[in-house]
Amino acid sequence: MTYKNILSTHQNSITTITINRPKKLNALNRETIQELHNALEIAELDKRTKVIIITGSGEKAFVAGADISEFADFDVTEGTKLAAKGQALLFDFIENLSKPVIAAINGFALGGGLELALACHFRLASDNAKMGLPEVSLGVIPGYGGTQRLPQLIGKGRAMELIMSASMIDATTAEEYGLVNHVVYQEELIPLCQKIAAKILRNSSVAISSAIKAINANFNDGINGFEIEIKEFGNCFGTADFEEGTTAFLEKRKANFPGE
Incomplete structure (x- = not known):
């Protein structure tokens, strides 16, 4: 399948999906969300694929948030539908895939980007990564599962502070909080994901x-x-x-x- 906003490659039983909008810091728009769903669905059905890795293109961002221009003029009904559709199509979909999904956070993971990483089964980060849910600074809250999954991972108090302050944390802090499993230099990120994937591949x-x-x-x-x-x-x-x-x-x- 041909994609406009993502890249999908397969090697050694691992499918790697890369959000490829570097000029937009890999921001999620509706088209990208749909393409991610399609690529993940194909990987889920592909018997050759045993592990999935999701990352961002370039060295600056995993996903730097949602494409705000798409919903800045939405009303209550449209906003509600946006969150419901996005959760069903991508975020809940990832969480419930039968194959392990690893987020390789290679830079900024903000808003919808962090929510994408949170939906994955576990996360690794490069040492330059920054993470946060800054939605309240725009007069809205995380709508793709962030208010639910973040407290599950780092605890209610820390999640409350992070969401209400719209702050970012660095990769070291994210590791201390239990948000990511490992932090490595950027050039080591994908190789480490592949190394962990290889361990998974040995099992049933x-x-x-x-x-x-x-x-x-x-x-x-x-x-x-x-x-x-x-x-x-x-x-x-x-x-x-x-x-x-x-x-x-x-x-x-x-x-x-x-x-x-």
Whole structure:
């Protein structure tokens, strides 16, 4: 598929999706959100893809926010629809993908950009990265899941301060807060993502999908995460991956998971 605002490449079971609007600091507009959805959907359905990495082009920004010009004149109804559609099409969609999605934050991740990173299953950052949710400085609040996912990761008090002050934090602080897992020099960012992806690739993709469901369930209102864990644990016993994994362990050899 041909894209205008993103690049999608596949190598060694890893699909890397790059937001490619460097002149706009990779800001998210509606077209880019749709293209990201399309590329992610293709990667989800592609049996060759086991891990997905999302990053931004250039050295300045992962995604420096949403394209404000697109919604500056919206009314209440239009604003509500904007958030609902965006969450369903991209942010919730990423969170619930069955394949691990790693955010490689290579610079500014602000507003919708940070919300994009928050929707990924975990995050790595370059040492020049800056992160924040500055929406209140525009008279609005984060609308793509930021008020929900940020407190889950860094705690209510820190999230309240960050959102209400519209402040940015650097990569070191983000790591201290638990917002990102690792901070490295920019040239080491993608290689480290690939190194972690390679570790993931050794394991059962079916079990990983079940783990994602179980972990996500703990953060969904009205759902008992322990019950989902029990269900997904039981389901694993009916898979070819479980048979191969346990057999390989007992035979003291490396497992060759079929992904079924």
